[in-house]
Amino acid sequence: MINKDNKSYCSLLWNGITINANGVIRPCCRFDVYDTSIKELSTTNLLESYNTSFFESVRKNALEDKTISACHKCYKEEKHGITSLREHHNKLAYNTHSNLFTSAENIEYIELFLGRECNLACHTCKPLLSSTWEKEVKKLGWTQELVDLNWKSQDFDFKTRSFSLAGYENLKEIKFVGGETLINDRHLEILNTIPSQTRKNIIVDYYTNGTIPFKDSYYNTWKHFKQVKVRFSIDGHKELNEYIRYPSKWNVIESNIKDCLSTYRENVHFRLHTTVSILNIFSLNKISEWWDEISKNSPCSTEEVKFNLLHDPSFLSIATLKQLTTSYDKLVQSEKWLSFIEHSVIEEKHLKLLKHFLNNLDQQRGNSLKGVIPDLSDILF
Numbered sequence: 001m002i003n004k005d006n007k008s009y010c011s012l013l014w015n016g017i018t019i020n021a022n023g024v025i026r027p028c029c030r031f032d033v034y035d036t037s038i039k040e041l042s043t044t045n046l047l048e049s050y051n052t053s054f055f056e057s058v059r060k061n062a063l064e065d066k067t068i069s070a071c072h073k074c075y076k077e078e079k080h081g082i083t084s085l086r087e088h089h090n091k092l093a094y095n096t097h098s099n100l101f102t103s104a105e106n107i108e109y110i111e112l113f114l115g116r117e118c119n120l121a122c123h124t125c126k127p128l129l130s131s132t133w134e135k136e137v138k139k140l141g142w143t144q145e146l147v148d149l150n151w152k153s154q155d156f157d158f159k160t161r162s163f164s165l166a167g168y169e170n171l172k173e174i175k176f177v178g179g180e181t182l183i184n185d186r187h188l189e190i191l192n193t194i195p196s197q198t199r200k201n202i203i204v205d206y207y208t209n210g211t212i213p214f215k216d217s218y219y220n221t222w223k224h225f226k227q228v229k230v231r232f233s234i235d236g237h238k239e240l241n242e243y244i245r246y247p248s249k250w251n252v253i254e255s256n257i258k259d260c261l262s263t264y265r266e267n268v269h270f271r272l273h274t275t276v277s278i279l280n281i282f283s284l285n286k287i288s289e290w291w292d293e294i295s296k297n298s299p300c301s302t303e304e305v306k307f308n309l310l311h312d313p314s315f316l317s318i319a320t321l322k323q324l325t326t327s328y329d330k331l332v333q334s335e336k337w338l339s340f341i342e343h344s345v346i347e348e349k350h351l352k353l354l355k356h357f358l359n360n361l362d363q364q365r366g367n368s369l370k371g372v373i374p375d376l377s378d379i380l381f
């Protein structure tokens with residue numbers, strides 16, 4: 001029996017699998033390690049890749065309540081009273097795992113990065129997750145300090161590798177992330193590999209940037225599943241979203257989202273998902289106000305905006321505010337974000353990197369930080 005006070009135990013180490021856009025296997029998207037012993041799906045099968053000596057030792061440490069360095073993002077959030085992914089999943093499935101191996105019957109949660117193909121290059125993203133970022137970085141000539149350059153030009157391709165979810169009979173949730181998940185129909189092809197009798201047990205989560213209009217074929221497939229939760233990734237209202245989630249157009253996103261919210265579909269649920277960074281921390285309320293306004297008369301099932309903290313790149317974290325001004329408490333409204341900033345350890349170089357990053361991007365994109373986020377520009381320059 002797992003001790004409830006165990007701060008390292010995470011059910012995802014047994015029942016979760018995440019496949020990166022380059023085929024690398026991890027327990028979840030927040031697991032921060034690229035250990036050379038972590039295998040890629042391209043070299044072996046899914047469960048073999050997840051039952052390596054590396055993951056066995058991680059599971060052993062979790063059972064013994066030893067700190068797992070790759071889980072530092074969850075620990076940091078918990079320290080500041082923010083619900084971590086670990087806490088979220090342990091609540092859903094608090095299991096009594098003791099075997100260091102995992103099996104197809106254990107797997108309840110699968111997260112698939114469908115590929116790097118994306119029409120946007122958001123400030124808070126990187127080439128590993130966006131083909132448009134790859135093109136930008138090539139023009140900028142940046143170093144690893146400014147952007148994570150550890151990506152492979154060869155994307156993992158679920159289609160040509162005949163990827164199937166047919167063997168996972170206890171699967172309860174599938175999460176699709178990108179790249180942009182709706183940029184092609186790979187997501188439907190994968191859902192169609194699931195036997196029809198198990199579809200009704202499964203919740204499907206989508207993260208989309210809102211730039212792609214929804215097709216009837218999505219709803220025709222989704223109606224066979226227990227629930228489909230669509231999360232629109234929106235980081236600002238109007239021009240702030242266009243600035244951060246470049247080169248999106250607000251009128252296109254707004255029209256697509258309003259279209260989705262106009263028709264009731266029994267098992268489809270909508271929410272906004274906002275990544276909180278130094279770029280939007282001063283105006284989070286505008287996003288909530290806009291969402292509340294467009295969703296209040298919708299016949300669809302919706303819920304309030306979910307705010308998640310940005311950790312990478314670290315210089316875009318709200319923690320950098322501490323270096324910019326001593327009166328950040330007057331600029332940031334939420335107690336939980338203030339506590340996070342107050343207790344964060346920051347590196348000297350973050351300020352220099354932040355300025356370099358924003359200046360270079362503004363120059364290349366013909367954008368202006370001062371025009372879009374004057375509060376930040378005033379304290380930064």
Ligand code: SF4
Binds near residue numbers: 013031
């Ligand atoms: S503790 Fe957090 S980072 Fe570690 S496996 Fe669980 S959810 Fe992922």
